[in-house]
Amino acid sequence: MKSFVRISGLLWADILVAYAFFVMQSYLTDVWKLSFTHAAGILNFWNGISMVLPVFFLFLVDAFIGNFTMLVISSTAYTLGISFVAMSTPPVLANSTGTCKQYEPQCIGRTQKALFYTGMALLTVGIAGNLVSVHSLLEEQQDKPDNHTNSTRNCLKLPGFTLMVLIPLVGAIALPYIKPWDIRFGIPAILTLIATLLFFTGSFTYDKEQPKGSPITSVCRVFVAFFSKISESFPLKSSQLYRVNGVDSFSRTRFLRCLEKAAIVLPDVSTEDQVKKWRLSSVSEVEDAKIAVRMVPMWITFIVCGIVSSIGNTYFIEQSKNMNRKIGVWKVPTQILLLLFGWGKLFFGLLASWFLKKSKTYGPSIGIAVAMIFSILCCITAARIEKKRMGVITRHGLVDKPDEDIPMSVYWLLFQFFLLSGLDSFFEKSVAAFYKCQSPECMKKYLEYFTKGVFGLGYMCSVLSVYVAGKASERGGKRNWFQFTLNRSRLDRYYWVLASLSSVNLVLFVVVASCYRYKNRDAAEDDVAEEEVELGVVAAVVSVVSGQNEEDQ
Numbered sequence: 426m427k428s429f430v431r432i433s434g435l436l437w438a439d440i441l442v443a444y445a446f447f448v449m450q451s452y453l454t455d456v457w458k459l460s461f462t463h464a465a466g467i468l469n470f471w472n473g474i475s476m477v478l479p480v481f482f483l484f485l486v487d488a489f490i491g492n493f494t495m496l497v498i499s500s501t502a503y504t505l506g507i508s509f510v511a512m513s514t515p516p517v518l519a520n521s522t523g524t525c526k527q528y529e530p531q532c533i534g535r536t537q538k539a540l541f542y543t544g545m546a547l548l549t550v551g552i553a554g555n556l557v558s559v560h561s562l563l564e565e566q567q568d569k570p571d572n573h574t575n576s577t578r579n580c581l582k583l584p585g586f587t588l589m590v591l592i593p594l595v596g597a598i599a600l601p602y603i604k605p606w607d608i609r610f611g612i613p614a615i616l617t618l619i620a621t622l623l624f625f626t627g628s629f630t631y632d633k634e635q636p637k638g639s640p641i642t643s644v645c646r647v648f649v650a651f652f653s654k655i656s657e658s659f660p661l662k663s664s665q666l667y668r669v670n671g672v673d674s675f676s677r678t679r680f681l682r683c684l685e686k687a688a689i690v691l692p693d694v695s696t697e698d699q700v701k702k703w704r705l706s707s708v709s710e711v712e713d714a715k716i717a718v719r720m721v722p723m724w725i726t727f728i729v730c731g732i733v734s735s736i737g738n739t740y741f742i743e744q745s746k747n748m749n750r751k752i753g754v755w756k757v758p759t760q761i762l763l764l765l766f767g768w769g770k771l772f773f774g775l776l777a778s779w780f781l782k783k784s785k786t787y788g789p790s791i792g793i794a795v796a797m798i799f800s801i802l803c804c805i806t807a808a809r810i811e812k813k814r815m816g817v818i819t820r821h822g823l824v825d826k827p828d829e830d831i832p833m834s835v836y837w838l839l840f841q842f843f844l845l846s847g848l849d850s851f852f853e854k855s856v857a858a859f860y861k862c863q864s865p866e867c868m869k870k871y872l873e874y875f876t877k878g879v880f881g882l883g884y885m886c887s888v889l890s891v892y893v894a895g896k897a898s899e900r901g902g903k904r905n906w907f908q909f910t911l912n913r914s915r916l917d918r919y920y921w922v923l924a925s926l927s928s929v930n931l932v933l934f935v936v937v938a939s940c941y942r943y944k945n946r947d948a949a950e951d952d953v954a955e956e957e958v959e960l961g962v963v964a965a966v967v968s969v970v971s972g973q974n975e976e977d978q
Contacts (some may be wrong), residue, residue, distance in 0.1 A: 428566050431627040434499055435559055438620035441613035447763045450742045458530040460909045465739035466888040471545050476881025478553035480874045487639035492558040499554020500621040502547040507617050509544030511610035513537045565634050603760030640867040649703040649712040650687035668708050680942050681715045713865055722937045724879045729930040730892055731883015733800040733923055737845050743911050748835035756772035769846030777854035785862055790938045792855025796848050797931040801924055808920035810837050818912055827910040833915050894922050
């Protein structure tokens with residue numbers, strides 16, 4: 426069996442885990458009997474950590490352990506994690522722990538809770554490690570096909586390919602119809618174990634590249650060298666600065682000139698000693714650090730996008746509970762929303778790719794602005810649909826009956842899921858194009874993971890936003906928007922808060938985009954051309970916002 430099939434098996438097994446965890450919100454509210462905000466907080470914090478960890482794991486891979494070792498760690502953690510979650514369900518260890526077997530909160534003891542939280546922690550390690558190293562290790566293999574056409578054709582001929590694809594696909598379709606939670610989590614655990622063992626069978630045949638060092642080390646060295654020379658005079662001549670082999674492909678930019686002190690060559694110490702002791706950096710390393718620093722304001726605006734994105738697999742899923750999921754006589758599973766959400770991301774991903782090809786210079790910034798517009802529309806749509814759902818509940822006297830069926834089609838939620846897929850797709854594609862155009866080659870991968878990490882901070886900040894919104898709603902003796910059950914809560918008002926926050930965030934992004942010093946590859950030394958690019962970005966982003974406002978009116 427080809428090595429890239431063994432490695433790809435780690436990704437195929439993830440399909441089942443994704444489908445199983447898509448309804449984790451329901452598991453925590455129905456079995457653990459947590460409030461819907463408590464359950465959402467656990468999941469959003471978990472998702473946020475799994476997005477932040479890849480930044481640190483990528484550094485470990487490049488600097489110390491390599492992709493294969495990372496996959497050994499992450500695949501083992503992944504298997505143990507989903508296994509612990511399956512074991513934490515009440516029936517599995519009931520005889521050993523002396524607890525009952527029913528799916529009730531009194532049947533979940535300390536052992537089950539410890540297994541659940543340990544399993545969730547291990548899963549963050551597994552998800553982050555796989556995200557960083559699976560594709561990278563595939564690229565290292567010498568037996569990978571030379572082109573996409575041959576890749577598809579040769580892969581279809583490989584032994585085990587049909588098994589590895591059909592098992593997750595059939596499982597993803599059948600899994601929602603399995604009612605016992607121990608089996609619903611147990612099937613992904615078993616198949617993840619099979620995928621991990623299959624990966625280990627090729628341990629001695631994989632092509633493995635040795636770690637070559639991380640550009641993060643160079644960026645950190647710049648700041649250490651800068652602070653060690655903070656009292657030095659500002660370098661006026663290029664001859665005072667350290668350039669590798671006397672030559673450097675980077676020109677000095679006017680932004681953050683103070684950091685150039687890190688490249689000052691001190692006369693009393695040899696250049697080699699200064700580099701070893703982190704007291705000297707090259708001009709190119711300084712320019713890389715400048716790029717990272719000037720992206721910080723833009724990263725801050727991405728946090729709100731993460732907050733909005735976090736409501737997809739938590740509050741949206743909570744809304745869908747007990748709604749009418751029938752198409753004719755067929756009652757479709759909740760996971761159909763995940764499938765349609767994925768199709769929406771595919772559609773918007775193709776649309777974003779087509780748009781970004783039209784304008785490579787300032788198109789990514791416009792694409793990010795479009796993603797933020799999607800976030801505003803998503804929140805507004807979700808608020809109006811939740812208001813409609815609350816109206817149906819009130820008319821039928823279901824406010825205090827959270828487990829009763831709601832006579833409203835779940836497919837009303839497709840509008841907000843569709844807009845959320847637009848946010849995720851345009852954001853991912855535009856950010857990737859932005860770094861392809863604006864960052865040096867060595868920093869591209871890291872900057873993309875930094876952005877995902879900031880997006881993950883948005884997931885974690887969503888917990889804080891719910892707490893703050895709830896406390897603010899209590900002012901004046903009023904009832905908190907977030908009650909124990911969704912039927913007694915005012916989730917629509919929280920969505921309106923997110924819509925307002927996203928609108929302010931869009932304005933802030935326009936300001937940041939207009940101030941950002943864009944890199945013009947066609948004329949890197951032409952300041953006039955750079956200023957024209959900046960003005961073009963401002964005009965284009967403002968035109969998108971103005972056009973959206975006219976449509977809303």
